[in-house]
Amino acid sequence: MLSKSIIPVIVVFGPTSVGKTDFLLNLSKISEIINIDSLQVYKYMNIGTAKPGAGTLSQIKHHLIDFLDPNEEFNTGDFVHEADKLCFEVFSRDKIPVISGGNAFFLINFIKGLPATPKCNPIVRKKVEEELKNKGIEELSCKLEKIDPDYFSKISKNDTYRITRALEIYYSTGKTVSYFKIPEKPRECYNFLFIGLIREKEELHERINRRVDLMFENGLYEEFLKLRKMGYGSSSPGMGAIGYKEFFELDNEQSVEWQPGDKQLGLDDIKELIKKNTRQYAKRQITFFKKIDNVIWENPDNFSAIFHKVEEFLKQHGKIVCNFDNCSFYDKIPIKK
RNA sequence: GCCGCUUUAGCUCAGUCGGUAGAGCAGUAGACUGAAAAUCUACGUGUCCGCAGUUCAAUUCUGCGAGGCGGCA
Numbered sequence A: 001m002l003s004k005s006i007i008p009v010i011v012v013f014g015p016t017s018v019g020k021t022d023f024l025l026n027l028s029k030i031s032e033i034i035n036i037d038s039l040q041v042y043k044y045m046n047i048g049t050a051k052p053g054a055g056t057l058s059q060i061k062h063h064l065i066d067f068l069d070p071n072e073e074f075n076t077g078d079f080v081h082e083a084d085k086l087c088f089e090v091f092s093r094d095k096i097p098v099i100s101g102g103n104a105f106f107l108i109n110f111i112k113g114l115p116a117t118p119k120c121n122p123i124v125r126k127k128v129e130e131e132l133k134n135k136g137i138e139e140l141s142c143k144l145e146k147i148d149p150d151y152f153s154k155i156s157k158n159d160t161y162r163i164t165r166a167l168e169i170y171y172s173t174g175k176t177v178s179y180f181k182i183p184e185k186p187r188e189c190y191n192f193l194f195i196g197l198i199r200e201k202e203e204l205h206e207r208i209n210r211r212v213d214l215m216f217e218n219g220l221y222e223e224f225l226k227l228r229k230m231g232y233g234s235s236s237p238g239m240g241a242i243g244y245k246e247f248f249e250l251d252n253e254q255s256v257e258w259q260p261g262d263k264q265l266g267l268d269d270i271k272e273l274i275k276k277n278t279r280q281y282a283k284r285q286i287t288f289f290k291k292i293d294n295v296i297w298e299n300p301d302n303f304s305a306i307f308h309k310v311e312e313f314l315k316q317h318g319k320i321v322c323n324f325d326n327c328s329f330y331d332k333i334p335i336k337k
Numbered sequence B: 001g002c003c004g005c006u007u008u009a010g011c012u013c014a015g016u017c018g019g020u021a022g023a024g025c026a027g028u029a030g031a032c033u034g035a036a037a038a039u040c041u042a043c044g045u046g047u048c049c050g051c052a053g054u055u056c057a058a059u060u061c062u063g064c065g066a067g068g069c070g071g072c073a
Helices: A020-027 A054-059 A076-092 A104-112 A122-135 A137-147 A149-154 A160-173 A201-217 A220-229 A245-249 A264-289 A307-315 A318-322
Strands: A007-013 A031-036 A096-101 A190-197 A295-298
Touching: A007 A020, A007 A076, A007 A104, A007 A307, A020 A054, A020 A096, A031 A076, A031 A104, A076 A096, A076 A104, A096 A104, A104 A264, A122 A137, A122 A160, A137 A149, A137 A160, A190 A307, A201 A220, A201 A264, A245 A264
Parallel strands: A007 A096, A007 A190, A031 A096, A190 A295
Antiparallel strands: none
8 A cells, every 4th residue: 555655756956046946847748746845835935935937836836835824924834744645645656756846944844854943822822922022031931940841951142042932842841851861863664865966055055046146137126126015024934034024124115115226336246145145045055054964965967977876776666667668867877789 | 625434364353451363154174873055173374554763673563655434624
């Protein structure tokens, strides 16, 4: 039965702008893409999140993309649950599920499975936020040190984000963060093939800069204004994305009545800010990805260097190979005589 | 042309009442327990604009240059 079988999953990841989308076209017809991205999930946010275009989407089926309102949250747990369902469905259609994208935190949680820590409890979180406001971070930090010294020793006393989350877990379950163990190995219900796409730093930075320039040419600012007019503000989860949040910084009025051109002088600064933030993000992504074991690292332009590995992987799953004729991947395999 | 201010890290600037200097940002490396395009950690030798003078000692004081900014002509 399928439910008991091990599902093969090709995981393609890499920093932003590395060229994942183009790379995936090599796998069209044998696979469906499960997008691993926390912001391409949002509707109306196309330019700044570098969503694949209609051409790409028509060539290869994508999931978890362009379906959510920017006011709604899409967190790690949501991703893992949806991705698990989709992997099963795609495999049932005799296709290979390809998890692809740049969100390393989602990816780690998908590979190893979610830790048993509870999901966010909005009421408790609000309470902790109140407490933070009244007592300050030093006091919360001391509190956590007493409650969970193990976890406290691993984080910084300045890490408001993690300290408040740790207290939230404690308040809602009575248990500490360290009580919940993180899974150590990849889940055994999947057979993973990890492909990490990477480029030289200078080249990656050039691609980032070029892409941001192109986003502006394609109307990123206008897209932002449109989202503002639709009522999405800086507190909308989607609007925290690099490529959107920066527009708020030079915009003190935050008026929906703005017209393109009102803030001409600031736009170049914003553009440079977006480039900088994207470069820094790419750096963090790469650091995170390096933690994953058994990765085939390759430049995305060099598909031929890894296709043998992909081929070998696919051969382990006979019924997939049966569908292997007449696909674009097959076209790239040199004919041996 | 005159007067004033200014010149210190890749950038913006502190500072040394004379004992060769440090913040923020950038950069580099790293962390990551259901918010993660988030959040956090570590890492600082630089002709202290140049030349001369005073001094045991000058980036610091004095003089003369040079660049920048502002004001008056």
